Amino acid sequence: MAGPCPGATSENQERGVTAGMKFCSQCGEAVTLRVPDGDNLPRHVCDACGTVHYQNPKIVVGCIAEWEDRILLCKRAIEPRYGLWTLPAGFMENGETVQQGAARETLEEARAQVAVGPLYTLFNLPHISQVYMLFRARLESLDFGPGAESLETRLMREEEIPWGELAFPVIAESLKLYYRDRVAGRFPLRSGHIERLPGPERRFRTRIYDHTELDFQ
């Protein structure tokens, strides 16, 4: 595993709300939340030792691992979204590349070896300060199976994808794009954002960016 799972156990963690920092990790004194000199956003600042503690978005990396006309899905053995299906993906670790992270997560969650190809989807999840990067990948063999965080792993054809039982909107959106692009046999990078709408229900708004609007190729 690579950090807390991308949707961790409590509602707060799932929503990416980091518990506010209370003490300085350098000197142990209490921190205050304020805009440091020369900055324009509030940060946790230690007035005892002067450290400014920045918090930045996290990268989630994963694979669409292909075997002929099938791709590899994992059934989650952990909360949240226990029992629902997802692509192998998780938090990138320090010291690795995004591609190495995507391969590592695929190995950990599905015990599968892959050759990682091009980045295919780049999704912003600003409400939880996550950036998802899903890569096309080639499964190296049929020797795979559930890792500790999966109940089951399965190669699926398009008609087998359990659309109503996918764990996260970013997975559903990526797979919709993937099967649309597969018709044309071309997989240009797709990018967009997914925002959770206010309220207790799990409702989301997705936008896929269209750069041709701006005359970019």
Place this chain on the structure above:
Amino acid sequence: MAGPCPGATSENQERGVTAGMKFCSQCGEAVTLRVPDGDNLPRHVCDACGTVHYQNPKIVVGCIAEWEDRILLCKRAIEPRYGLWTLPAGFMENGETVQQGAARETLEEARAQVAVGPLYTLFNLPHISQVYMLFRARLESLDFGPGAESLETRLMREEEIPWGELAFPVIAESLKLYYRDRVAGRFPLRSGHIERLPGPERRFRTRIYDHTELDFQ
């Protein structure tokens, strides 16, 4: 600004070595560095309150902002690499998209408004746990100038790029790819990694990934 600048002042910060956490930011007790149960990497763990403190790579976002056949460069007014030239770029902030971050950094460093286009280069810098994402962008007007972190901003043609005075290898590599792709008039996503070689000198090794090797389009 968005966090410490991507190459901050001390050698340690430039190398991305986060000062080791000493105290728990939740309860103020001392932390220990060990592999938590069910994990496989050492983390800073608080045995008093049970919090595991994960550290993850940071995203640096920026723009290759075009105006006709010229692009916008900034001369750094801050260390490290004071007085050298760079593309407008900086750490992504929580709550924004990568594209919004790239536009914000361009506004802060060059006071320039841009329409952000497709992701063009994706570079891993694993030795400092950074992921660089540079976007093609269209400069909206000629109303720009140095922000607080720049000495000077200038639109440059290819023959004006100060190759020997660029601040970071990731900028030079991205611009080399950009001018090569411009010949063909196509700008597919380019990805690779840059590693700093051991030793006191600033020496780097770059690899650009070639997915056609793997038969990916």
